[in-house]
Amino acid sequence: EVQLVESGGAGVQPGGSLRLSCTASGFTFNNFAMHWVRQVPGRGLEWVSFIVWDGSYTHYADSVKGRFTISRDNRKKVIYLQMNSLRAEDSALYYCVKGTLRGTLTADYFDFWGQGTLVSVSS
Amino acid sequence: QSVLTQPPSVSGAPGQRVTISCTGSNSNIGAGNDVHWYQQLPGAAPKLLIYGDNKRQSGVPDRFSGSKSGTSASLAITGLQAEDEAFYFCQSYGSSLSESVLFGGGTKVTVL
Numbered sequence: 001e002v003q004l005v006e007s008g009g010a011g012v013q014p015g016g017s018l019r020l021s022c023t024a025s026g027f028t029f030n031n032f033a034m035h036w037v038r039q040v041p042g043r044g045l046e047w048v049s050f051i052v053w054d055g056s057y058t059h060y061a062d063s064v065k066g067r068f069t070i071s072r073d074n075r076k077k078v079i080y081l082q083m084n085s086l087r088a089e090d091s092a093l094y095y096c097v098k099g100t101l102r103g104t105l106t107a108d109y110f111d112f113w114g115q116g117t118l119v120s121v122s123s
Numbered sequence: 124q125s126v127l128t129q130p131p132s133v134s135g136a137p138g139q140r141v142t143i144s145c146t147g148s149n150s151n152i153g154a155g156n157d158v159h160w161y162q163q164l165p166g167a168a169p170k171l172l173i174y175g176d177n178k179r180q181s182g183v184p185d186r187f188s189g190s191k192s193g194t195s196a197s198l199a200i201t202g203l204q205a206e207d208e209a210f211y212f213c214q215s216y217g218s219s220l221s222e223s224v225l226f227g228g229g230t231k232v233t234v235l
Contacts, residue, residue, distance in 0.1 A: 035224075043229075044212065044227070044228045044229045045169065045214075045226040045229070046226065047223070047224035047225075047226065050224075059223060061223075061224075095168060105223050105224065106156070106216040106224075107157065107216075109159040109174050110159075110161070110169070110171060110214075111171050111174075112171075113168040113170070115168055
């Protein structure tokens with residue numbers, strides 16, 4: 001059974017930093033790209049970031065580019081999202097999401113989702 | 124404001140058929156990019172329903188179906204059931220790196 005378990009969400013002041021983690025199990029982790037997608041509770045979904053199967057390529061939404069960094073450790077089956085210079089508009093539930101391909105962003109879709117970890121940015 | 128436009132809500136009685144539209148443009152759906160659909164039950168994470176325009180994910184009942192034409196796609200639910208009350212999101216891709224992955228704004232399906 002595929003499981004994705006996020007952690008690291010917390011309350012933080014504007015300008016602060018957080019690192020989210022996602023531990024995967026139940027599938028061959030190093031065969032698939034992984035993503036982060038966020039959702040303001042009660043609102044829509046926003047794709048945030050993507051990392052290919054071996055970590056050699058990453059891509060970000062314009063809204064987080066230059067502030068967020070995605071990475072992965074295939075030995076530990078974990079992906080990370082380092083979030084710096086946080087803003088109020090980054091407040092959301094962050095989902096770790098499994099892709100279905102090794103590394104083609106514009107053909108990938110999301111077949112398994114974690115339960116999310118909540119980030120709140122407020123002074 | 125989402126690049127892919129969905130109606131905020133649709134409703135139907137049990138057993139009826141409802142459809143949810145997802146309208147894009149020539150730079151996303153109209154460019155031939157695949158459309159995928161997700162269901163989000165209250166308090167739960169999204170779940171993949173339909174991929175590649177019209178393919179049901181394993182375990183998804185056949186009362187869910189997807190289609191695409193031109194710059195729009197649709198999700199149909201036939202034989203609506205109480206358990207189908209949820210939010211539904213479409214997803215596709217843009218033609219520029221700035222619009223790599225696109226989601227619709229979501230549609231709330233209410234079973235009357």
